Amino acid sequence: MKGGGMAELEEAASPLPPKRVDVDAIETAVGDLLRGLGQGDKAEVMAQTPRRVAELYAQSINPGDIDIEEDFKVFDNPGLDDLILVNDVHYVSMCEHHLAPAFGIAHLGYVPDRKVAGYSKLKKGLNYLSRQPQLNERLVVQAVDFLESRLQPKGIGLILRSAHCCIALRTNAPSQEVVTVADLRGVLREDRYRQPLWSSAVAERPSFLGR
Structure with missing residues (x-):
């Protein structure tokens, strides 16, 4: 979805460096x-x-004193040339339209080239970008942009699934709707990599919604 025509997703303001509040x-x-x-x-x-x-x-x-540019470390690839999956990464965001929380689970897949990243750093990067007034459609693009720029992988894909309190507040009922957005690039667009990522992401209903 990179390069889409939605003007509000193409704002010049960078999600980095750390945010300041009053x-x-x-x-x-x-x-x-x-x-x-x-x-x-x-x-x-x-x-x-x-x-x-x-x-x-x-x-x-602004959760803590985080400089994500400095904190996000990558390492030399020890020889992996297949898909790396990181599933069930929980995050909290805030609906930009209503300033109400959204609870999400992220599923990341990438095929490394020369660099790999620690799993905690992947979560830290997503957490930093999500903890501000956001749109899911912007968040997924920003997160993939950020990870792609650091890892320079052969392909990368991110799927975000979330439930939004603004829906529950307006309908006076627990939110059971699951919003899913995705951004897949490079070799992650190929079925042999795309299918495992999507299958792991939608294997079951996100646990934050209950049963």
């Missing part, structure tokens, strides 16, 4: 939001909630 500004804005929601007469809510929400959002948008 907790005091968030606190003020949340206070205004609560008053707009008719909660301004609740002393305990107005005294504590704006700061709690501000700190939660600050932590969500």
Whole structure:
């Protein structure tokens, strides 16, 4: 899906380097939001909630002191020339349209050339990119762009499956819809690599939704 025509997915702003937040500004804005929601007469809510929400959002948008450019290390390929799969990587994102959480599971596959990456680094890269107001369609492209630039693989593919709280809030019911987006490049477009990745990704219903 790289190079698609959706203008809002082609913003110039880079997802890197680490994000900066203003907790005091968030606190003020949340206070205004609560008053707009008719909660301004609740002393305990107005005294504590704006700061709690501000700190939660600050932590969500910038989890820890991460410099992903510096932290993401790659290693020389010891001789692998077949598909590497990393399945069931859990992540949390935030719907850009409603600022509501989305819970996801990622499935990554790549055929290495000269470099490989530690599995924890793959999760760290996705976590960094997802922990901000996002669209799934943008997140999958950004994540593959980032991983492809570091690994320079023969092919790479990423499948994201997620459930979104904004759907549950608007329908007043637990969200059971699973949103799936994918970006496959290079040899991952070939059936011999594509099929194992897709089969592992959709083998069962994501566990965060319950049974």
